[in-house]
Amino acid sequence: MKFIHAADLHLDTPFLGLKTAPADLWEQIYQSTFTAFAKIIDAALQEKVDFVCLVGDLYDRAERSIQAQLFLQKQLQRLADANIPVYLSYGNHDYVQDTTAELPLPTNVHVFPSAGATFTLITHDQQKVALSGFSYAQRWVEKDMTPIYPVKAAADFHIGLLHGSQSGVNSPHAVYAPFSLTELNQKHYDYWALGHIHQHQLLQKQPPIVYAGNPQGRNPNEAGERGYYLVRQNGHQLQPEFRSVAPLQWQTCFVSVAGASRLTTIINAITKALAAFKQPQSLLLKVVLTHSQQLSPALVQRIENGELLDYFQKQPQHQPFRWLYALALAHDDGVAFSQLDQAYWQKSAVEVFNAKNVQTAAQPLAQANFLAEALKQESLPADLQAQAINLLRENKAITGDEHAD
Template sequence: MKFIHAADLHLDTPFLGLRTAPAALWQQIYNATFTAFAKIVDAALAEQVDFVCLVGDLYDRAERSIQAQLFLQKQLQRLADAAIPVYLSYGNHDYVSDAAAELPLPENTHIFPSTGATFTLTTKDGQSVALSGFSYAQRWVETDMTPQFPIKTNTDWHIGLLHGSQSGVTSAHAVYAPFTLTELNQKRYDYWALGHIHQHQLLQEQPPIVYAGNPQGRNPNEAGARGYYLVSQKGAQLQPEFHAVAPIQWQTCTVSVAGAVRLTTVINAIERAVAKLKQPEALLLQVNLTAAETLSPALLQRIESGELLSYLQKQRQQQPWRWIYSLRPQMTATLNFNQLDQAYWQASAKKIFTAQNIAQVAQPLTQPDFLAAALQQADLPATLQAQVLNLLRENKALAGDSDAD
């Protein structure tokens, strides 16, 4: 027995903030979620799996675009033509809405209702499989939905599809349909296919309780390899194996600019670091410039203003597959203060630049998902602190005032 577990496709995601990318790269970025899912379908056909599980947030928003619906319909038809059934649930982004506005999906596609259901099938080698799950009826499902799942009875295999959050675990994602591992284990299922958390991870090895993650990272918080799990029978157990499919990866590149006094030195250091990146995928790069406190105020100003980033992007127009979307100078705590007492600054900064204070001040901005994600970046307090230091230096509150070219 063999199947694919994928989740959080977020087809037609907007990828805000990358409109300055070259046309060829922008087209690849726009198509990235579609390309990733097509690769998953390719794998299902090549592996001749018994079925495919898609666990919530297939679309990026409840008002699915016609293009996203047509693409999903076409990919599911490819699976239908190969007699591969699909079991899908809708999550908090694509909750069940007006069915009359939806394009029909192929007959091989089984959609879990909001009230929950269990589907059964017989694999090509004659084994019986039960699949239990539910779809979101609205944007917010804050109650524990595990009571809707029946306990395993007399099938060879039982699989649960659950789009939700593990109770008590801190995450950048909102808490929906909370569950505990104890609750899931009490169902005696052979595999739990989870969705909602975008980082692929095994919460438990046996029986596997697994987040597939999203097949394509949508923002800098979703860096690294993204894909799906191919789950295969190994004796009396199911073994998940992760496969990457994202055509584009977000990545952070760290470059030391210690001692640099000329702009050309900084540029050359960045270009050397980028040239060392060997991933086959296109990369969207945030470049962090460490030891930036050693740069002159004039050079820092050219970085902070976006002038250097604009230059680097123009230089990469003909080789956009290593696209620098952000350039961030980073300070250490070894600055030489003149008019500002260092100890006082450090003590004040520790109190002021905290995730809690940032969340409180930025609370009115957190409604859009992309802003909420940006404000939850782990390095945001340090980044804001560094930017304040830069502004102070530029206003001659800190020592140093040499020229830069």
């Protein structure tokens, strides 16, 4: 038996803030979520998998554009033509709504209802597989949904599809179908296909409890490789293998400007660093200049007012792209973040910077369409938290920990 586990496609992501990129690069950026999913379908056909699991947030927002619907329909039809069934759940971004104005999905697609369901199939090698899951009926599912999942019964393999977050973890995602590993293990399933958290990771090796992550990073917080899991049977166990498909990656590049006294020296150092990237994917880069304490005020001004970034953004681009979306100086403010009480900081950050609080506080702004779209971005709570940290740093309250929750 062999199948694909993917999640969080976020088709039609608007990629706010990148529309100033050159037209051909912008087109590649905008198409990247579509391109990544098409590669997953290519892999499913090439590997001749028994089925495909898609675990929530196929679309980036509840208002699904006809373009995104048509693309998904065509890709899933490719699987239908090869007799590969698809088991699909909707998440917090694309929760179930009135479908009368939407394009129909091919007949090979099995959609989990909000009340939960279990589907079964017989694989090419005559093994019985059960798949259990549910779809979101609204933006938030705050209750634990694991009670609706049946305990494994008469099946060779049982797979759970769950779009949610691990309970007890210090995280702003607690309003999304919280679960515990103990609860999942009590179901005696052979594989848990998880969605919602965008970093691919194995929460447990056997039986595998796995976040597929998203196939394409959508902002600087989603850096590095992105893709899906190809899951193969090995005896009575299922073994996942991560495969990257993202056509472009976000990365941070640190460039030392120690001893630089002229603008051309800094330009050459950055150019050399960019040339060192050999990845086949296009890169969206933030360049951080280190060892910059000796730079003259004039050089610092060129960097901080955006002139140097503008210079690099206007340079000719070639495939694969190496696009600078940000250029900054590394600062050492001299006061360590560890001087604050970490436990209280993290607790307050989780309580304040979560999706529900942000949506509630910003509700008066949502009447403007462009603001409503921005407020739906899943990265918004983390972005606001990062901005709060930066403001504290600017006031010399904290420095250092870029990964603080």
